[in-house]
Amino acid sequence: MHQYNTQELRQQDGQHHLHPFTDTRELGSNSRIITGAEGIYIHDSEGNRILDAMAGLWCVNLGYGRQELVEAATAQMTELPYYNNFFKTAHPPAIKLAKKLTELAPEHINHVFFTGSGSESNDTVVRMVRRYWQLKGQPEKTVIIGRRNGYHGSTVAGASLGGMAPMHEQGGPMLPDVEHIAQPYWFGEGREMSPEEFGLLAARSLEQKIKELGVNRVAAFIAEPVQGAGGVIIPPESYWPEIQRICDHYGILLIADEVICGFGRLGQWFGSQHFNIKPDLMPVAKGLSSGYLPIGGVLVGDRVADTLIEQGGEFYHGFTYSGHPACAAVALRNLELMEEENVLEHVREEAAPYFAERWASLADHPLVGETRSLGLLGALELVADKTTLARFEPGIGGRCRDNCFNTGIVMRSVGETMVVSPPLVITRAEIDELVRLARESLDATARQLGIMD
Ligand SMILES: *Cc1c(COP(=O)(O)O)cnc(C)c1O
Numbered sequence: 001m002h003q004y005n006t007q008e009l010r011q012q013d014g015q016h017h018l019h020p021f022t023d024t025r026e027l028g029s030n031s032r033i034i035t036g037a038e039g040i041y042i043h044d045s046e047g048n049r050i051l052d053a054m055a056g057l058w059c060v061n062l063g064y065g066r067q068e069l070v071e072a073a074t075a076q077m078t079e080l081p082y083y084n085n086f087f088k089t090a091h092p093p094a095i096k097l098a099k100k101l102t103e104l105a106p107e108h109i110n111h112v113f114f115t116g117s118g119s120e121s122n123d124t125v126v127r128m129v130r131r132y133w134q135l136k137g138q139p140e141k142t143v144i145i146g147r148r149n150g151y152h153g154s155t156v157a158g159a160s161l162g163g164m165a166p167m168h169e170q171g172g173p174m175l176p177d178v179e180h181i182a183q184p185y186w187f188g189e190g191r192e193m194s195p196e197e198f199g200l201l202a203a204r205s206l207e208q209k210i211k212e213l214g215v216n217r218v219a220a221f222i223a224e225p226v227q228g229a230g231g232v233i234i235p236p237e238s239y240w241p242e243i244q245r246i247c248d249h250y251g252i253l254l255i256a257d258e259v260i261c262g263f264g265r266l267g268q269w270f271g272s273q274h275f276n277i278k279p280d281l282m283p284v285a286k287g288l289s290s291g292y293l294p295i296g297g298v299l300v301g302d303r304v305a306d307t308l309i310e311q312g313g314e315f316y317h318g319f320t321y322s323g324h325p326a327c328a329a330v331a332l333r334n335l336e337l338m339e340e341e342n343v344l345e346h347v348r349e350e351a352a353p354y355f356a357e358r359w360a361s362l363a364d365h366p367l368v369g370e371t372r373s374l375g376l377l378g379a380l381e382l383v384a385d386k387t388t389l390a391r392f393e394p395g396i397g398g399r400c401r402d403n404c405f406n407t408g409i410v411m412r413s414v415g416e417t418m419v420v421s422p423p424l425v426i427t428r429a430e431i432d433e434l435v436r437l438a439r440e441s442l443d444a445t446a447r448q449l450g451i452m453d
């Protein structure tokens with residue numbers, strides 16, 4: 001075991017490191033230094049063992065410490081650490097991964113464009129969608145419709161497609177010709193109706209927006225099958241079929257951002273398969289390599305791929321690390337391990353049903369207004385009053401998250417919503433521990449508020 005000088009590391013961190021999505025002044029020199037991990041647990045520099053109920057950032061699907069992935073990286077880096085896929089070259093790991101991904105994808109998807117991350121995948125989506133309509137002789141179709149509170153990454157294109165108001169407010173303007181419609185967030189915005197009615201209403205805001213803009217201007221609709229960073233927002237069952245109907249009716253491209261839902265999170269290879277939709281494009285990243293190395297891609301359906309290939313000539317787009325050999329080798333091994341270990345079956349038949357039952361048991365807690373889950377995604381809505389479902393003042397989620405860390409579990413807060421997305425390999429006993437630690441963290445928060453003693 002390494003020994004760490006936590007004080008010194010924290011001080012240097014505070015002095016030199018600008019963190020992503022962090023208030024640096026508030027953080028000061030108080031960062032928690034993560035030094036190791038195994039299975040579903042991380043360790044910090046002070047020797048604490050913490051259950052990582054977020055799988056890092058929704059990505060460490062096979063858990064930590066998988067030697068097979070380390071070996072795949074080592075072998076590939078020894079053989080060929082880098083080469084690109086530009087200008088009529090390729091290498092075996094990128095080729096094999098492309099073949100594997102298109103075998104796992106729905107039948108109408110037979111091509112993949114590699115990137116280094118989810119954000120780059122969504123930048124690629126914007127360029128590809130606009131190029132597609134140009135080739136179709138309808139270059140005025142440039143508008144992409146996303147959703148308020150959707151998340152599609154943090155580059156200019158990713159932040160623009162996403163509907164996170166605080167991101168849009170910082171240093172705009174965002175990309176032109178991106179519009180946003182309502183999100184299917186029943187607990188937050190639709191409780192006066194049944195979930196089914198609300199789901200239809202939310203979906204029909206797409207139709208309304210298309211009519212308002214004129215279908216001649218609309219290129220595509222983008223959404224996550226289940227919104228992740230927005231607070232694990234699980235759409236009512238009526239939502240996706242109606243979205244699919246509207247996209248089909250108006251002939252616009254459907255983009256399912258599978259960066260979180262892809263690779264088993266909902267018990268299928270892709271979230272689109274769970275909801276039975278047929279996207280033209282599927283950006284992926286995160287779980288593709290279980291987060292061991294950075295890699296993303298866009299799975300491209302035949303409608304778009306055939307047009308780009310047959311009519312497009314050279315597509316002036318690509319990244320130095322598109323299909324990076326070591327990253328591709330690790331991703332391929334990750335997918336093989338998922339098959340060898342029947343991870344999808346484990347999620348579908350064992351982990352998700354048990355998690356759903358245990359997670360729902362938190363509903364009796366005085367701070368909890370709703371629990372919901374799908375696959376291995378879960379959310380809790382924090383409320384000040386369980387009958388009226390009135391909310392606390394902002395800040396309660398962040399307090400609860402800090403308490404989680406001290407209790408020994410990582411949960412994430414999104415406003416007043418607590419979310420989890422544990423590694424897919426989580427066992428029943430570990431789910432019991434996750435729920436027990438979540439309850440302890442809620443208790444600690446309730447005690448701070450003087451609601452419990
Ligand atoms: C995380 C995320 C992204 C961005 O991926 P990065 O690898 O962080 O760029 C895009 N879409 C969704 C749905 C995500 O959850």
